Amino acid sequence: MAVINEYKMYGVTSTAAxxxxxxxxxxxxxxxxxxxxxxxxxxIVKSLHVTNKSGGNTxxxxxxxxxxxxxxxxxxxxxxxVDILTNPMVVEGNTLLTYTTAGTVxxxxxxxxxxxxxxxxxxx
Numbered sequence: 622m623a624v625i626n627e628y629k630m631y632g633v634t635s636t637a638a639x640x641x642x643x644x645x646x647x648x649x650x651x652x653x654x655x656x657x658x659x660x661x662x663x664x665i666v667k668s669l670h671v672t673n674k675s676g677g678n679t680x681x682x683x684x685x686x687x688x689x690x691x692x693x694x695x696x697x698x699x700x701x702x703v704d705i706l707t708n709p710m711v712v713e714g715n716t717l718l719t720y721t722t723a724g725t726v727x728x729x730x731x732x733x734x735x736x737x738x739x740x741x742x743x744x745x
Contacts, residue, residue, distance in 0.1 A: 625740045632733040633720075640721025641685060644734060645712075658738070660714040665737040669706035673697040675728030682730070683723075687716035697730070712736075 631645055645657035645664070658664045669692075671682055678699065684692035695705045712718045720732055 623742045625742060627738045627740065628735070629738055630733060630735050632731060635680075635720070635722045635726055635730045635732065636728075638723050638726060640683070640723075641717075641719035642721070644684075644718045644720055644732065656715070656717060658712055658714045658716070661741045662714045663739045664712040664718075665739070666706060666710040666712060666718070666734055667737065668704055668733075668735045669710075670702065670704050670733045670735075671695070671697060672702040672731040672733075673700060674730065675700060678726050678728050678730060679724045680726040680730050681723045682732070683721040685717075685719045685721070686710060686712060687718075696724075 633644060643656055647654040648657055648659060650659065669684065673680060680697050682692065682695045682697065682705065683690060684705070691710060692705050697703060722730060
């Protein structure tokens, strides 16, 4: 078994109150959309950065890791950016890291994540 480490960044823009939404999206596996991280992956999230794009926004962000609230209702002030993760967070394969936005977010809120993907491959 080979282990491949890849540093990655992923971003998403929320333009309305929504959620929970998977932060890492999906990958096609044998033609089937599968939630990331995949079963053979582990993500170590180094930073989670949120940017409130407008003075008209008054959003509240909640981050959930596999059903547990890890960041509960971080409120953002007008036209600001904030790092809302103070320690690395592990997201194991086949679990979900989701966000929920509430309040006024019509002008957009950007959520970006820097993470290490530890990908286990079977080599023959």
